[in-house]
Amino acid sequence: METSLVLNKIKYTSENYNGLQVACDWIQDLEQNNSRLHKEGVIEKALVAARLGSYSAECFLYNCYLAYNPYFTYNIKQVPETQGYEHRENPWVAFWGLCESLRTRSVTGHAARDAVKLVSEKFDSEQWNLLARRVLIKDLRCGITSKTLNKILSKSEWKIPTFEVQLATDSKGHPKKLVGEVMIEPKLDGVRTIAIIYKTGNVMLYSRNGKEFANFPHIAEQLGKIADTYRSHDKNELVIDGEITGKSFQELMRGATKKDHNATDSIFNVFDIMNLEDFKRGFSNTSQIDRLLALESVVNRVQMESVVMVKGKQINLDTEEAHKVMAQYANDCVAEGYEGIMIKKLDAPYECRRSTFWMKWKPVITVDLEVIDIEEGTGRNAGRLGALVCEGVDDNRTIRVNVGSGLSDSDRNDFWSRKDSLVGYIVEVKADAVTQNQDGTYSLRFPRFERFRGFEAGEKI
Secondary structure (H helix, E strand, O other): OOOEEEEOOEEEEHHHHOOOOHHHHHHHHHHOOOOHHHHHHHHHHHHHHHHOOOHHHHHHHHHHHHHHOOOOOOOOOOOOOOOOOOOOOOOHHHHHHHHHHHHOOOOOHHHHHHHHHHHHOOOOHHHHHHHHHHHHOOOOOOOOOHHHHHHHHOOOOOOOOOOOOOEEEEHHHOHHHOOOEEEEEEEOOOEEEEEEEOOOOOEEEEOOOOOEEOOOHHHHHHHHHHHHHHOOOOOOOEEEEEEEEOOOHHHHHHHHHOOOOOOOOOEEEEEEEEEHHHHHHOEEOOOHHHHHHHHHHHHOOOOOOOEEEOOOEEEEOOOHHHHHHHHHHHHHHHHOOOOEEEEEEOOOOEEOOEEEEEEEEOOOEEEEEEEEEEEEOOHHHOOOEEEEEEEEEEOOEEEEEEEOOOOOHHHHHHHHHOHHHHOOOEEEEEEOEEEEOOOOOEEEEOOEEEEEOOOOHHHOO
16 A cells, blocks of 8 residues: 655655665765765765656655754664665655654654664665664765755755854954943853753754754753643744853763763753744844843743853943943953853844854963974874974963964974974963863863964073
8 A cells, every 4th residue: 555755845655765775876876985076976966866756866865854954863772783684665655754753752762662673674684774774873874964965955855954053253353343232141161052942842952063962861851841831832942052061171071972971960051042943044033132031931930950041241332331341240250260251232133153243252361381392293284293292380280282273384394394493492372271181280272372482592491
């Protein structure tokens, strides 16, 4: 009996799509050559073929869409491979129905595991292992990314939705923008995190680039309480923007990326909110002040120990006094251990790109350190200076750091040509802050070469 599924505005029928050897046609072609141009050529060939009516090409492109759509997660940890299955029905329409059931969590837990196993047994092992399974793990493992796909598919129905957040611009380069009503907030030293809260109660946490964070279940569970408060109401699904912080930045990053590591002591510091549909289209016309009021209302609705709203200070930068207040506020934040401050225009929308609607101010420190070693570069810097290995004591803290930024090509060539004579000289290093490593030693955040403190022999230690 024929079945059909309407997904992404296209009607997929079992009569047309079942039985296709899609992995052989397209995945194996992509795997034949690591060249970017080759991979773009394969995708372009698939698009042309789909426009000419190839069901195999349409099937491939839709599987790409399911695999790389950042808003689609299938909520299953282990997807089995199969061995030795041949001459199966390869029911792609049933597989896509499974994806939709997993994505919407209409099938969960053991039932989801059993459903995946049942469908896997209906596919040739080659088709399942090379394509269907890879869709569920969200990585086709053939050297393509969403950017690769969208370079060819940007005007097609298979375009991959982008996942972008609003980013701040350095205020030092835009002094004329420091006017009007703004909210100033501490700049946190953590991991930017986007929480999507569905009306089903499901909560997904992502990095700023759309990579799923699965190691903060306590935060996701508490955010799920928000969904419970409007489950019965006709309201949009929510996006909450914020920063997860922990005991230290290094420990936090290890907890965010290491498998099976739950960073239960981390805190989600939230500072913005919007509807999911606005986030997907890339902007929200709701003003910053109204978004902050909405966020406060949502956060205060339920008790959440690990979710807190970032508190700021509202000032009017049209006055000289306000600039003095902001400068003092910034100094106080740095003294309390923050990276600096954020400056947000209260009448501005949210834009999923870098914008002067948000600006950041961070202190710049300089440290004088001794060059103790020279490292050769790699890639385009092979055969010339890669980094200066520097060490020294600043404020009773022994700092050791590799400085590979802030160097021009001529610097790299020049310094490498006399590498043996540079050891022992003093270099001025700019950085955002001094950081402590796990072993108790110290380093610098974003170190960059500023200059040598002269090439006089007297300055050599």
